[in-house]
Amino acid sequence: MLDMVMNVDDDSMVQMISEIIMSDEGFCDKIVKLEDGKLALEYFEEQSKLPEEKQKIPELVFLDINMPVFNGWDFLSQYDKDFKKFHGRTKIIVLTSAIDPETEMKAVEHPLIFKYITKPLEHKHIAELKEDPLFMTEFNS
Amino acid sequence: MKSVTKIINETLLRIKARFQLVREIQHEYSENLDEIREKSYSDERIKLIIQNISDMVTLVNKQGVIVYNNKAVTRILGYEPNELNGKGMLEYVHPDDRERVGNRFKEVLEEEGVGKSFEFRYLSKFGKYVLIETVGNIQLNNPAFHAVILISRDITEKRKVEETIKASEEKLRSLIHHISDIITIISVTGEITYQSASARQLMGYEENELRKRNFSEIVHPDDLPTLLNSFQKLIEKGGVSELTEFRLLNKDGNYFYIEAQATNQIDNPYIKGLVVNSRDISIRKKAEEERKILIKELTKNNSDLKQFSYIVSHNLRAPLTNLTSMIKLLDYSTVTTDRSLKLLEGFKATTAHLNETLNDLIDILVVKDNTNIQTEILNFERTLNKITKSINSLLEETKTEVTYDFTSANFVKFNEPYLESIFQNLITNSIRYRSNDRHPEISIRSEIQGEDTIVTYSDNGIGFDINQVKDKIFGLHQKFHHHPESRGIGLYLIHAQITSLGGMISVDSKINKGTTFTISFKN
Numbered sequence: 278m279l280d281m282v283m284n285v286d287d288d289s290m291v292q293m294i295s296e297i298i299m300s301d302e303g304f305c306d307k308i309v310k311l312e313d314g315k316l317a318l319e320y321f322e323e324q325s326k327l328p329e330e331k332q333k334i335p336e337l338v339f340l341d342i343n344m345p346v347f348n349g350w351d352f353l354s355q356y357d358k359d360f361k362k363f364h365g366r367t368k369i370i371v372l373t374s375a376i377d378p379e380t381e382m383k384a385v386e387h388p389l390i391f392k393y394i395t396k397p398l399e400h401k402h403i404a405e406l407k408e409d410p411l412f413m414t415e416f417n418s
Numbered sequence: 419m420k421s422v423t424k425i426i427n428e429t430l431l432r433i434k435a436r437f438q439l440v441r442e443i444q445h446e447y448s449e450n451l452d453e454i455r456e457k458s459y460s461d462e463r464i465k466l467i468i469q470n471i472s473d474m475v476t477l478v479n480k481q482g483v484i485v486y487n488n489k490a491v492t493r494i495l496g497y498e499p500n501e502l503n504g505k506g507m508l509e510y511v512h513p514d515d516r517e518r519v520g521n522r523f524k525e526v527l528e529e530e531g532v533g534k535s536f537e538f539r540y541l542s543k544f545g546k547y548v549l550i551e552t553v554g555n556i557q558l559n560n561p562a563f564h565a566v567i568l569i570s571r572d573i574t575e576k577r578k579v580e581e582t583i584k585a586s587e588e589k590l591r592s593l594i595h596h597i598s599d600i601i602t603i604i605s606v607t608g609e610i611t612y613q614s615a616s617a618r619q620l621m622g623y624e625e626n627e628l629r630k631r632n633f634s635e636i637v638h639p640d641d642l643p644t645l646l647n648s649f650q651k652l653i654e655k656g657g658v659s660e661l662t663e664f665r666l667l668n669k670d671g672n673y674f675y676i677e678a679q680a681t682n683q684i685d686n687p688y689i690k691g692l693v694v695n696s697r698d699i700s701i702r703k704k705a706e707e708e709r710k711i712l713i714k715e716l717t718k719n720n721s722d723l724k725q726f727s728y729i730v731s732h733n734l735r736a737p738l739t740n741l742t743s744m745i746k747l748l749d750y751s752t753v754t755t756d757r758s759l760k761l762l763e764g765f766k767a768t769t770a771h772l773n774e775t776l777n778d779l780i781d782i783l784v785v786k787d788n789t790n791i792q793t794e795i796l797n798f799e800r801t802l803n804k805i806t807k808s809i810n811s812l813l814e815e816t817k818t819e820v821t822y823d824f825t826s827a828n829f830v831k832f833n834e835p836y837l838e839s840i841f842q843n844l845i846t847n848s849i850r851y852r853s854n855d856r857h858p859e860i861s862i863r864s865e866i867q868g869e870d871t872i873v874t875y876s877d878n879g880i881g882f883d884i885n886q887v888k889d890k891i892f893g894l895h896q897k898f899h900h901h902p903e904s905r906g907i908g909l910y911l912i913h914a915q916i917t918s919l920g921g922m923i924s925v926d927s928k929i930n931k932g933t934t935f936t937i938s939f940k941n
Contacts, residue, residue, distance in 0.1 A: 290740040297747055343732060374736040376780045377728045378787070396736070397743040 279305040279415055283335035285317045285352070286310075286372070287344045295339060295372075295398050302403040309335060313344045314352030321360045334366050336412075339398070342373040342380060349373070353389055364389065368411065372398055434458075469499075474550075477565040480558055482507050482523060485565060494550075494572045496543030512539035512547050523554075526566070530556050537573065549574045595625075600676075602694040606653055606684060608632045611691055620676075620698050622669030638665035638673050649680075652692060656682040663699065675703040724787060731780050738776060741769045778907040781839075785914045791833050793919065798824040798864055798873070801834070805841040816849050818858040827864040830871045830939045836915040843908035844935060848877035853930065870921075871939040878932040884925070891925055 282305040284295050292310050299305055311317045317338070324332045342349035349371060356363075368391040371384045376395070384393040394402055407416045468475055474494050477486035484502045491497050502510070511519045515538035526533050533554040539547035552570040557563040594601050594614045600621070603612040610633055615625040628636070637645055641664035652659045659680040665673040678696035683689040745766045753759050799822070806813060806820055813820065830837070845860060852858040859878045864871060892913035916923045920940035927933040 288736060288740065290737070290744075294740060294743045294747065298743075343736075374739055375728075375732055376735065376784070378784060397739040399743070399746075 278303060279336045279412065281305060281307045281309065281333060281335040283309040283311065283317065283320070283338040285312075285314060285338060285344070285349075286341040287312050288341070291341070291372075291396065291398075298398055298400055298403055302400060302407065304403050304407065305337075313347050314340075314349060314355075315347035317352055318347075318355055318359075321356065321363060325360065325362070334363055336367065337406075338367055338369045339372045340369055342371060342375055342384075350383075353387065357389055368392075370394060372396060472571075474568075474570040476507070476568040476570065477563065478507050478523075478568060479565050480527065482520075494542075494570070495540060495548060501543075510541045512541070515539050523566075526554050526556055527558065530559070540570075548572055549577055598697070600694075600696045602628075602633070602696065603683075603689055603691045604633050604649075604680075604694060605691040608634055608649070620668070621666065621674075636667040638667070641665055649692070652680055652682050653684065656684075658682075663703075666696075674698065674700045676700075724783075727783055731776065731783065734776055735780070738769070738773055742773055745769055775907075778911065782907070782911055782914060785836075785911065785918055791836070791918060793831050793833050795829050796832050796834055796837055798822075798828050798830065798837075798862075801837050802841050802862065805838055805845065809842065809845065812846070812849060816852065816858055818845075818849055818852070818860065820845065820860045820862070822861065823863040827866045827871045830864075830873075831941055832919060832921075832939055833915070836912075836919070839915055840912045840937070843912050844875050847908055848879055848933075851877075851879045851881075851933075853878065853880050867938070869941055871941055873937045873939070874934065875937070876932060876934040881927040881929045881931050881933050883929055884927045892923065 282299065284292055286292055286295075296308055296310075299308065309320065311320060317340075321334075324334060340349050340352065353369070369389055370392040371390050372394045373380065373384075374396040375381075381393060381395075384390050406412055469488050471488065472490055472493075474490040475486070475488040476484060476491070479485055484505050484507050487497070487499050487502055489499055491499055491502070508516055508520055508523075519536070519538045522536055533556065535551055535553045537549060537551050540550045542548050549572065550570045551573045552568050555567040555569070557565055557567055595616070597614065597616055598619070599614075600617045601612070601614040602610055602617075605611050610628045610631055613623065613626055613628050617623045617628070618625065634642060634646065645662065645664055648659055648662060661677055661679050663675060663677050666676050667673055675698070676696045677699045678694050680692045680694045683693050684691060745762075748762070750759065750762065753762060802820075802822060812818075848860050849858055856878060860876070862873065862875050864873045866872075892909050913923055916937060916939075922938045924936050925933065926936075
């Protein structure tokens with residue numbers, strides 16, 4: 278089981294659904310739910326001020342793209358610049374309902390994006406992640 | 419009335435007489451004798467020359483009576499040399515010219531020596547008038563002549579040539595005058611040496627008003643460097659320039675667009691410059707500008723609309739996916755009343771329907787928007803089998819039989835998801851519109867026709883009246899049956915997928931016999 282997953286989405290229904298599915302799958306211990314990219318950045322900002330042993334950095338971030346004010350792309354460019362030290366510890370999955378090919382292309386080619394999932398999030402997505410070599414060890418015990 | 423011959427003969431006789439006398443009297447001065455003999459020969463020579471020169475020599479006395487004609491009169495007018503002797507000269511002048519010639523004759527009688535040339539028509543022996551140019555030499559007081567010497571020549575041919583030249587010049591001038599193009603001649607220094615009258619209509623300048631001005635004065639400054647460059651090139655290399663567009667200043671001080679082409683005629687002694695043929699293209703230019711703006715606007719509108727449809731479909735899709743997820747996550751066993759269960763079932767079905775419709779619309783949006791679609795060599799048989807496998811339960815349930823023959827052409831260059839979509843939509847369509855009287859039968863075959871691969875797809879379904887739906891069948895939301903599952907999108911989608919890759923699809927159908935689709939893939 279992962280320690281912590283961050284879910285960045287302005288849609289509270291999506292937050293709810295993701296929480297249910299991850300809980301069904303026993304995917305993580307804690308979910309940090311944030312409404313937009315700005316709040317997500319602030320979270321990382323705060324953590325970076327803490328001494329390393331007290332930092333709570335999510336192993337996985339589900340990031341929506343279409344969010345008001347500060348969208349997924351804004352978050353990514355800022356995160357890329359300011360929080361290089363977390364890049365190795367955190368994987369980012371784009372979870373979006375966008376259907377235009379350009380968004381998908383951009384996401385697939387983005388070096389910081391680990392995966393691109395079109396909404397809705399389903400049990401099978403989480404099941405696949407549990408099988409992924411990156412997280413496998415967390416679920417074998 | 420004495421003819422010139424007589425005059426000359428008499429003169430000669432007198433000279434001879436004098437010579438006789440001198441000989442008798444001055445017998446001893448034999449050297450003088452030789453001198454006089456010499457003079458006599460000389461006179462004879464002059465006489466011969468006059469007789470035989472090609473110009474007509476006529477002597478006319480004070481009263482206008484002809485006294486002598488040389489041999490040329492025969493060649494020019496047909497008369498014998500002495501035939502006209504004693505006739506009034508005016509009788510033979512064309513009636514229309516007679517007064518003029520008569521007056522002229524009276525005038526010249528007062529003068530002395532060579533007069534100016536004048537022209538008139540002279541009646542020939544054959545009844546035709548011959549155009550004559552004559553120079554008179556008044557020798558009335560010369561005792562040797564006492565006559566007017568007229569030297570004349572036939573100028574009919576000369577006049578004809580002159581008139582032809584004049585006519586062709588006039589024709590050319592008139593052509594240039596009335597042509598809508600402007601013809602300009604520019605010297606090597608850039609000075610305008612000629613400009614046709616059409617410049618007035620187009621530019622407001624009178625014919626040749628721009629003469630002596632440098633062409634660079636009336637060219638738009640922004641266009642000038644390019645123009646000077648090609649001007650220089652044309653002077654150096656000769657020949658004909660490219661068709662060039664530039665702006666010229668008209669008399670009102672406004673610039674307008676012309677299209678011009680120049681020919682190097684520097685070596686032509688009559689032109690000594692570049693002949694520029696220019697044409698007003700401001701109307702065309704304006705239309706081009708308008709079209710550019712229109713295209714820009716349309717492109718923007720189109721892009722806005724596209725953006726709009728993505729936003730709309732996204733905004734619809736986001737809550738819809740939530741609904742779908744929630745229905746899936748819902749545990750029906752915990753619902754206690756039948757009423758609630760029924761409502762939940764309805765909620766589920768409606769959501770599914772809405773989801774399908776939206777997905778279809780999104781598919782179309784993606785096909786319509788995607789201008790760069792990946793193609794690869796595909797295997798018809800493999801793709802078809804993939805589809806039949808995925809809808810195997812549907813095929814079994816409806817006892818649908820799919821047969822195919824791809825032996826003539828099993829490969830096509832196309833987009834894989836599109837080809838899958840085509841097979842899937844056609845097959846599900848055939849099943850949806852199957853006849854209740856027979857099991858559905860579908861046959862698919864392919865062949866090469868010229869450069870294209872043709873796939874013919876037929877079923878034995880209920881068909882439709884082709885005449886009623888011909889133009890609409892591949893349109894959006896065109897449903898031809900009151901079938902509950904019909905959403906009117908499948909054919910529109912495959913039509914879009916085929917045509918986006920340069921192919922074509924056509925349909926034929928007979929009610930209660932079946933439907934045939936013919937797809938032509940461009941290779």
